[in-house]
Each structure stands twice: as C-alpha cells, then as structure tokens.
Amino acid sequence: MARLLPVLFALLFCGYVQPISFSLPPNSRKCLREEIHKNVLVTGEYELSEAHNQGQVRLKITDSAGHILYSKEDASKGKFAFTTEEYDMFEVCFDSKLPAGAGRVPDQMVNLIMKHGVEAKNYEEIAKVEKLKPLEVELRRLEDLSESIVNDFAYMKKREEEMRDTNESTNVRVLYFSIFSIHQVLHLGEIFAELLPTSQSG
Structure with a gap:
C-alpha cells in the first residue's frame, strides 16, 4: 500500500504544483535539494521581491558533482529549464x-x-505543433503519466534489490567477522592455557 501512495498522489495532483516561498536574509544562502530521475525535463520559474541598496541575488543549480546546470547573477525574476542526464540529487x-x-x-x-x-x-504547445485535438492531448498526457509511473516503479524495485543485496552482503560480512572473532577468542584461550602453567611453576 505504501508503494501505491506516490502513484495515487501523482494521479490526483498531476498538473497541480504548489509554489515554494521563503525569506532570504541579506548576505545569506538558502538551498533546496531534490532527487530526480534520468532523462527528465525540469522547468522552473522564480521571482524575488525588490532588492534594497543595490543588493543582488545569484541563482545557481548544480548536480551532485558540482556541474552547473543554470546560473544567473542578478536573479530577480526569470525561468530555467534543463534535462537530467542521470538520476541524481540536484541543488537549487x-x-x-x-x-x-x-x-x-x-x-x-x-x-x-x-x-x-x-x-x-x-501540452498546449505540443498540441499546436502536432495539431492534436483536446482528447488526443489528454491521451498524450495520460500516456506520459503512465510511463512516468512505470519508471517510478522500476526505480523503486531496483532500489529494493540494491538494498536487499547490501543487507545480504552486510550479513555475510558480519558472519565472517563473528567466525573470525570466535577463532581469535579460542586462540587467545589456548595461549593463556599455555602461559598459566609456566607462571604457576615460576
């Protein structure tokens, strides 16, 4: 049931995007991070309240390797867009x-x-370019949504398999470490057993 929740939310709230609003104090930095799949189009729109005393705000979007995907020095208002090349954590x-x-x-x-x-x-632009009817546009949108959901399921399954493999590998390492520890304890016991008669005779 827990795995179905993202899908249900995607179906219910597709097309509904909640804007993010926050305050940015002078000479400060605030970042937002989000994990996004491979080959995904990302678009954004931002607007800042008026800057006082000629202060400036720089907007920079990077991936986990530090590659700059978008940068604007005097970011008061604008839009950005990029397509992800790999599944990664992106920072705005x-x-x-x-x-x-x-x-x-x-x-x-x-x-x-x-x-x-x-x-x-x-999809309005797609409809104009491809001369699609309203019903065809909705079918295209649902087709893209279905593909997105399938990709999400595939990713979750892959992560689950990776976690299971990691757990199994960890269990094997713990087992080997336990065997090694028992062997060391037994070996130390043999050494103490050999040393005790010597110390008693001394």
Whole structure:
C-alpha cells in the first residue's frame, strides 16, 4: 500500500504544483535539494521581491558533482529549464550579496515553482505543433503519466534489490567477522592455557 501512495498522489495532483516561498536574509544562502530521475525535463520559474541598496541575488543549480546546470547573477525574476542526464540529487541555491555599508535591510521573499516530468511539459504547445485535438492531448498526457509511473516503479524495485543485496552482503560480512572473532577468542584461550602453567611453576 505504501508503494501505491506516490502513484495515487501523482494521479490526483498531476498538473497541480504548489509554489515554494521563503525569506532570504541579506548576505545569506538558502538551498533546496531534490532527487530526480534520468532523462527528465525540469522547468522552473522564480521571482524575488525588490532588492534594497543595490543588493543582488545569484541563482545557481548544480548536480551532485558540482556541474552547473543554470546560473544567473542578478536573479530577480526569470525561468530555467534543463534535462537530467542521470538520476541524481540536484541543488537549487539562492545567494544574497549586499554591498558593504548597506546597513540593515529587510529580507527578500523568494517565490519558486519547479516542475519536472509530465507536469513540466507544455501540452498546449505540443498540441499546436502536432495539431492534436483536446482528447488526443489528454491521451498524450495520460500516456506520459503512465510511463512516468512505470519508471517510478522500476526505480523503486531496483532500489529494493540494491538494498536487499547490501543487507545480504552486510550479513555475510558480519558472519565472517563473528567466525573470525570466535577463532581469535579460542586462540587467545589456548595461549593463556599455555602461559598459566609456566607462571604457576615460576
């Protein structure tokens, strides 16, 4: 049942994306991290409240290896898009830089909307390019959603197998370590048994 929950949520909330809002104090950094599958389209839209005293915010998106997927020095408002090459952890960071002597200034509000997979595709544009009827567009969207769900299941199964293999490998190592420990204890017992008569006779 627990495995079905992501699928149910995907079906119920497909197309509904909740924007993320947070405050960004001056000279601070805030990052959001998300795991995303391979070959997935990711799109985003961001907007920051007005900066005071010529402060600037840099937006940078990187993967776990530090490769920059998107970077904007004066990120006040804009959009971004990229396609993932591998399953990875991606990081979206906002860096606030304030010039020296700026004094006390209020925090900036950051509004961010990120979409990936089916929700990131522009089906209206696809319909125009391919001249699809409304029903055909819905069928295409459901087809893409089904493919996404199948990929999620395949990934969960793979992770489960990897975890099981890791557990089995750990159990084998624990068994070998236990046997080795028992052997060491027995060997030490033999050494003490040999030393005791010598010490008693001395």
